[in-house]
Amino acid sequence: MTSASPTRIVRTGPAVPVTVPLRPAKRTAAELQALAARGSALLGEASAEQVVAWVAENFRPDAAAVACSMADAVLPHLVAEQLPGVDVLFLDTGYHFAETYETRDAVAASLDATIVDVLPALTVPEQDAEYGAELFGRDANACCAMRKVEPLQRSLKNYELWFTGVRRDEAPTRANTPLVVWDDRNGLVKVNPVAAWSYDEILAYAAANEVVLNPLLDQGYPSIGCAPCTKRVAAGDDPRSGRWATLEKTECGLHL
Numbered sequence: 408m409t410s411a412s413p414t415r416i417v418r419t420g421p422a423v424p425v426t427v428p429l430r431p432a433k434r435t436a437a438e439l440q441a442l443a444a445r446g447s448a449l450l451g452e453a454s455a456e457q458v459v460a461w462v463a464e465n466f467r468p469d470a471a472a473v474a475c476s477m478a479d480a481v482l483p484h485l486v487a488e489q490l491p492g493v494d495v496l497f498l499d500t501g502y503h504f505a506e507t508y509e510t511r512d513a514v515a516a517s518l519d520a521t522i523v524d525v526l527p528a529l530t531v532p533e534q535d536a537e538y539g540a541e542l543f544g545r546d547a548n549a550c551c552a553m554r555k556v557e558p559l560q561r562s563l564k565n566y567e568l569w570f571t572g573v574r575r576d577e578a579p580t581r582a583n584t585p586l587v588v589w590d591d592r593n594g595l596v597k598v599n600p601v602a603a604w605s606y607d608e609i610l611a612y613a614a615a616n617e618v619v620l621n622p623l624l625d626q627g628y629p630s631i632g633c634a635p636c637t638k639r640v641a642a643g644d645d646p647r648s649g650r651w652a653t654l655e656k657t658e659c660g661l662h663l
Contacts, residue, residue, distance in 0.1 A: 455600035502633035568596040
């Protein structure tokens with residue numbers, strides 16, 4: 408396990424102003440897009456460690472962020488090994504399982520990284536007052552857009568690159584996920600180091616490196632989202648079948 412330095416948890420959102428150190432100017436979109444193309448061509452189907460090494464060679468540590476749902480800490484661990492102190496973005500939707508918040512705290516205590524709680528513009532009570540209670544049950548797309556997509560897009564403006572834990576085996580919509588790509592929607596480089604990994608490889612890495620796992624993984628939740636929209640999955644079923652199980656919805660919108 409990485410020897411961790413003291414880690415802070417930052418909460419950032421419209422209702423909670425945070426003083427952020429002034430960052431050097433970002434490279435232009437054209438420069439970053441060209442860098443993404445070169446990285447994709449150079450890396451091909453490189454290992455996750457090689458992908459992170461390429462990022463460490465070409466980006467300042469404060470220019471990169473890791474998106475983490477706190478189902479596990481494999482991706483933050485992989486990145487922090489070569490980019491110590493990296494920001495780890497946790498989308499605090501207000502609807503997470505208690506176990507997910509506990510995992511977030513355990514990750515903060517175990518890794519050399521800064522956990523950044525990214526907050527929606529509205530608290531859950533404020534959203535309920537404006538749109539009615541349990542919007543997730545009536546318009547899940549609108550709920551995800553307000554509580555996940557917009558907050559992440561707002562946060563990513565501070566960076567040149569973000570890491571995601573998207574894997575090709577998770578769903579047909581993710582089958583062609585590249586290792587490095589230009590994210591035109593958010594205007595930065597998107598890196599998916601574990602795209603080629605299986606779920607078993609994630610667990611094996613976690614076991615070998617004593618990486619924090621969300622306890623819900625052992626309770627029938629191989630894919631963990633917000634509590635109201637995540638159900639247990641029967642053994643052998645599609646790991647993501649428990650997400651929005653009663654709806655014709657397979658993605659929250661972050662990776663479309």
